[in-house]
Amino acid sequence: MKAGVLTAANKIEILEKEMPRIMKPSEVMIRVKAVGICGTDLHIFKGTRTDVQFPRVMGHELAGEVVELGANVKKVALNDHVVFDPVIACNTCKICLKGHKNVCSSVKCFGVQMDGGFQEYIVVEEENVYAYDKLVDFSVAALGEPFSIAANILERAGAKAGENMVIIGAGTIGLAILQAAKGIGVKVLISDISETKLQYAREFGADMAINTGIDNLEAAVERFSPEGADVLVDAVGSAQLFEKTLELAAPTARVVVIGFDSNPASISPIAITKKELTIVGSRMNCRKFDKVAEWLNQGIITDKMISRKYRLEEIQKAFEETLNNSGSWIKTIIVFD
Ligand SMILES: [Zn+2]
Ligand SMILES: [Zn+2]
The missing domain is CATH 3.90.180.10 (Medium-chain alcohol dehydrogenases, catalytic domain)
Structure with missing residues (x-):
């Protein structure tokens, strides 16, 4: 063979x-x-x-x-x-x-x-x-595999219908999270520096798709969800963007970390305490392929x-x-x- x-x-x-x-x-x-x-x-x-x-x-x-x-x-x-x-x-x-x-x-x-x-x-x-x-x-x-990652992230975040989510990065994973999140009724702002990728994001139902090469992300999140976002994912996976997600979080928000960056991020404990933030990791997937098969069968x-x-x-x-x-x-x- x-x-x-x-x-x-x-x-x-x-x-x-x-x-x-x-x-x-x-x-x-x-x-x-x-x-x-x-x-x-x-x-x-x-x-x-x-x-x-x-x-x-x-x-x-x-x-x-x-x-x-x-x-x-x-x-x-x-x-x-x-x-x-x-x-x-x-x-x-x-x-x-x-x-x-x-x-x-x-x-x-x-x-x-x-x-x-x-x-x-x-x-x-x-x-x-x-x-x-x-x-x-x-x-x-x-x-299916990237969607298994998205399913895991949504579960780890405990994302619910009506919540506001910020996804940084509209590559395969960012777009898979977006589609899975829209499927359960979450409102999504997604950002990228590629206009082509943002165009895909709009097609997949993004409520806001922001080009951070042109627009300011903080200002966009302020318009999207004035108190900050309920769920945030840095789908690029850098220490710097992880710091950014904490800044954009609403009180009681869940921040999902999926990156493999070994550089340290600088986070002050008070940023987490004051808003009672929950920071969760999500790695590959934990038994999410039943869900994937279901999404394939449903044409999602x-x-x-x-x-x-x-x-x-x-x-x-x-x-x-x-x-x-x-x-x-x-x-x-x-x-x-
Ligand atoms: Zn992969
Ligand atoms: Zn083992």
Whole structure:
């Protein structure tokens, strides 16, 4: 079978690999049909992730078809179309047993710290596989993973209908949070410096979409929600923008942190005390793929975020062109025959 293998920084080669085999009764073989390129993949491609060794098959946002079942598999059937939860944990530690696999101290993301989906077949545990309606396009289903992140963020924030939310950054994650939030009746202001991305945000129902290259964010939030916002997410993930979200928060607001910036933010305790703010982290997703399958079946996840599709053979070009168009493209999908 063919695999797109990152053999060195900035270099993905199509290599012939041996077919994987089902080794455990709980495993499923999936014929991969569509895989999204994530910001994480772009970082790994450029060689800036120190926790990733080459050679590596990336890809954690995937959809495919079940082609073989282990003897004990009950959750899915042959020919089912499935999305895949890339959170792989030890399943034995206290945190895993409490159900929080996404924050297990040895958690791995499929396609990041282990080989992933840019290959024709994968063998995975049935617990990570979720069937959805066969009428949904595989490329649309590959958007499921970013939506699992959005579902996790909304739950962590305890966002409710009628609340005001500020999202900084209208990339894939920002736009997925926006759509999920609008779906439950939350009012959303979203900001970015790309007019193209803001145009998507307006299409997805943003109540305000602010270009912070031109407009002042504080003034916009003041117009949007004069007491400050109830829920805030920095979907860019920088220490500086995290500080900003605290400033824009209303009393009793929830600030969700999803960034991997290791630079310190400067926060005065009084800023949190005076407004009784709640600061919560959100990492990947904690069992949100049932929700994702539901959203796929209901048509809530659409192809509008897909900027471009490439075949596996064109994966090198796909990565290069995605990097060159990062200001305007939302999601690139690799499709398989
Ligand atoms: Zn991703
Ligand atoms: Zn664990």
